[in-house]
């Protein structure tokens with residue numbers, strides 16, 4: 044969430060976080076080489092929706108102003124907390140060389156590519172994030188018991204990915220003995236669902252690119268809209284098969300059976316007002332299609348669900364919440380039927396894929412601990428990108444105000460650093476964000492009236508073509524028979540003509 048360099052007592056007190064990419068004094072944000080400059084942070088102050096009634100009580104409001112009010116703003120193709128790196132899809136000392144980052148279907152990757160991806164994830168689970176640290180206390184307690192020991196911790200790259208999700212969904216602590224307020228979610232149940240998760244993946248992809256020293260590294264996706272009740276990627280060469288001994292555990296042949304989750308002690312955080320840290324506890328649990336108590340979540344979404352949701356024209360609809368109807372966002376998120384109608388009992392698309400996993404991956408505070416989360420969300424993001432490509436919306440269709448807290452267009456997404464708004468992720472990825480998807484979208488099945496129309500048009504065409512062919516054949520045949528008769532006719536004609544001439548001559552002599 045914040046750069047290690049900034050979380051000193053002085054850094055926190057100054058409210059400024061503008062490190063230099065070269066570590067040189069007086070070169071904040073690489074200003075001397077034109078990379079960027081240190082600016083005052085703008086935070087959204089438009090009204091949010093009525094779901095959150097506790098203004099002033101949560102560190103995440105008007106993010107990140109509770110912690111910092113100045114950060115780097117980078118120029119041109121430079122980016123990062125100190126403007127020291129290139130925008131996605133660019134490389135080179137001046138960040139002006141294009142590279143291609145293509146996200147592919149994991150099922151279509153070679154055995155070697157699958158293995159490389161699994162190894163990269165495992166490396167990310169064990170590698171300390173090079174730049175960022177997490178706060179483990181609310182701001183009120185962030186200077187520590189002695190007032191001079193900032194409460195921040197190192198965290199690994201993959202656990203940072205898990206932690207940011209947890210921090211964005213955690214409840215608002217209202218004080219000892221008071222129940223924490225759960226009607227708040229900075230990354231779900233609002234228009235920011237698609238933009239927040241898009242940035243979340245971009246951050247992991249960039250961190251893994253840096254870790255691997257490969258700027259072309261791309262996260263693959265899982266096409267979860269395959270129907271049925273089988274998890275096709277739950278195999279030992281991918282995210283791990285089911286254990287033969289425990290239906291909810293992973294096979295010991297998979298490296299992911301060794302992974303331990305973070306952010307499990309949610310009751311402690313909510314009652315004590317503490318925050319999840321990098322401490323790893325139990326193994327991943329997963330029992331796809333094993334939730335017998337909820338038969339509706341025992342099947343994966345169907346291909347037709349993707350077709351239907353891509354046809355919805357409106358990005359989001361009031362109240363811009365999990366109760367919105369005819370909203371593309373609420374449909375891909377999965378609180379509406381795939382055709383857009385809100386129904387409180389329905390779970391579809393993204394939500395259905397989560398719940399189908401039935402374990403770690405089905406609980407919001409824990410779900411990214413299961414690596415399926417990455418693949419499930421890249422596919423969700425691919426659907427979002429395809430919707431942007433087909434409908435070409437301006438940013439004006441993204442609500443500027445009255446969305447749930449965290450979800451307004453200009454809100455800086457919690458808890459990312461440097462500050463980044465929802466609007467900045469509401470753009471087509473290939474042109475603006477330096478990555479694309481290689482994907483074959485299912486096509487819509489024809490309706491009965493379309494089938495009848497097509498059949499009639501086809502029948503008319505067949506009749507016209509066959510009629511034309513017959514007419515041509517008849518004409519060609521009569522032409523040929525006329526040619527065959529022509530020598531005989533010619534002879535007869537000549538004879539008659541000669542007789543006529545002789546007759547004429549004799550008549551003229553008379």
Ligand SMILES: O=C(O)c1cc2cc(O)c(O)cc2[nH]1
Nearest residue numbers: 390394397404405406407410
């Ligand atoms: O109950 C739901 O609809 C549900 C569960 C779940 C888990 C998760 O990690 C999400 O990101 C969303 C979600 N929705």
